[in-house]
Amino acid sequence: MLSPSDLLHLPYTPDLTEGGIAHALRSLPYLLGNERPYDRIRRMVAGVAAELAFRRHLSAQDIPFEVNNSAPFSDSERYTVSLGGRRCNLESFFISNRAQAIGMRRDPSMLLGAPALVASDHHPLEDSSDHDLYLFAFISGLVAASQSDLGRVAETRQPLHLTHILPPEWRRPAAWRPFGSLTLKSETTTEITVEISGQDAELKFLMQEVSLPPQKRVTIANNFHSITALHARQIPAARLGIHSPSLGRTHVIPPLEWRNIWVYGMEIYLAGYITRAEFRRRASPIPIDSKVFQYSRTKAKNMAVPVSGLKPMHELLARAKYQAAK
Incomplete structure (x- = not known):
């Protein structure tokens, strides 16, 4: 015992x-x-x-x-x-x-x-x-x-990790091919940095960091074949969108759809x-x-x-x- x-x-x-x-x-x-x-x-x-x-x-x-x-x-x-x-x-x-x-x-x-x-x-x-x-x-x-918990964490400057998991069609696309260019836009009034996580052609983990100026589109070249999540370095105060011409989809993330993991x-x-x-x-x-x-x-x-x-x-x-x- x-x-x-x-x-x-x-x-x-x-x-x-x-x-x-x-x-x-x-x-x-x-x-x-x-x-x-x-x-x-x-x-x-x-x-x-x-x-x-x-x-x-x-x-x-x-x-x-x-x-x-x-x-x-x-x-x-x-x-x-x-x-x-x-x-x-x-x-x-x-x-x-x-x-x-x-x-x-x-x-x-x-x-x-x-x-x-x-x-x-x-x-x-x-x-x-x-x-x-x-x-x-x-x-x-x-x-x-919760949003109230997140506010207290931000006020006391404790660590956080804001993540948004993308829908299944982004995480496990029906056709395994490169996304090609990706366009992102933040509607915030200040610059925000995001990290994109996903996989390449060989299913290897891939991450790319992007700085988004306020209310401007940014197009990036990449090797992503799937995208699983976005991570925001700062708490987004407005919507953020990502568009894939290859996938033919735009995914918009409202500010309340980020989760602290x-x-x-x-x-x-x-x-x-x-x-x-x-x-x-x-x-x-x-x-x-x-x-x-x-x-x-x-x-x-x-x-x-x-x-x-x-x-x-x-x-x-x-x-x-x-x-x-x-």
Whole structure:
């Protein structure tokens, strides 16, 4: 049984959010569905932040590890850590409810009563071994998603990252061909800088920065074959439009259609670990629409074991360090 002292605390620093956003932007082409998944992006940012913090901790403790690309051309394109030849699948949970996040900071032991969840469609991975591990991370933090929250963030000069995800016909065009020239125009009264994210002909991530003078069209040459998102360096006070002659479409973004995907992280806790074989043996199903610590209602089928029944992280790390020294 885990005790509160077994929870591994990792500091959350702003550069972890920056790394998470960089990863999320590269992953946008692989996100499923036609919705504009800003909440999902924030969860991805927090999850990548936990992975980066874990690697940072391993390096600081002189624990050798490998980083492997576990899922090329997939939803997440995650790079997973391997310890002693065993892949560590980090299952992360972003706790952004203010009361819960503050509660975690005051009393981390509350995590011992949570379930260690694995989505049912994540568990039977064909390229995984029964000796591979599940690690469970809880990230507490806040978001500034509403317009009032965004205003307070701007007033206090806290970081933000304003993003607008383009519709499916821009993100996944029916014909895979170059967009050619693109024309952008901002109706703001001051110059604004935007970053365009997308993919080139070989599906490689592509980003281009453009400065838009007030109320003037700017036409740029580019190698984009898809455009997934725009990022505004400043809060736009008026509409911004982008036109593709090749696509035959113009997309206009009202000022209220930008979303802040910055995660204001507070704490990261690695609760513990379990082998895939033991998880399969012990796990119980969690039906859809269940209320659990992590979610007001689950949206997918999950399997779970109690967090309190995981093995402590310090044992895993001590073993990895000992084996590397042999």
